[in-house]
Amino acid sequence: MPNMAQAFKEEITRLSRKEIRNVCDPLRKQVQTLRRTVRDQQTTINRLERSLAKMVAQTATDTGTALYAPPGGEEEGTRARVTPASIKRHRLRLNLSQAELGEILSVSTNTIVRWEKGMSSPRAHHRTALLRVREMGRRDVNRILEE
Incomplete structure (x- = not known):
């Protein structure tokens, strides 16, 4: 009789893990795509910030008021x-x-x-x-x- 209870518990555990896996896999894939999207957006933001810094430096040198350091070398x-x-x-x-x-x-x-x-x-x-x-x-x- 104890073997039957043990087998029953193992079967319940196996089925519950399978069900949890079925529920979590789509969520895991969503998290992966969201992380990829965030990474892409971060690279876009960094690229835009660099171009903005170049524009600020360019306009500052054009007007003669170079408040911000030019991008590139740190002063x-x-x-x-x-x-x-x-x-x-x-x-x-x-x-x-x-x-x-x-x-x-x-x-x-x-x-x-x-x-x-x-x-x-x-x-x-x-x-x-x-x-x-x-x-x-x-x-x-x-x-x-x-x-």
Whole structure:
């Protein structure tokens, strides 16, 4: 009698595994296609970001206001320390509002607020732009804002 119970349990286990496999296989295939789609979209996004960076660099060199570093070689300036206090100090030195600094750097006002409070930190390309803003004077900044 125990053999019958054991055989019955094994058969139930085998059938349940088979049923679970039948249910999970289509889901596994869906997950695989979704991962492939995400990977393709990520490569597309990366390609678009690179082309955007090239366009920004091109327009910056055309207008003479090269805030962002050209794509390709990383500058040594990207390693410079940019602290929340330094962002605020340079903004106040140039007599800029947070909205104006955001306009110069092509970010939102909330991003500037978060940078100054230390809630987030600028990415590498924004860090290079901040370093270039540090080197500017009020006249340069006003000229950029007028354009």
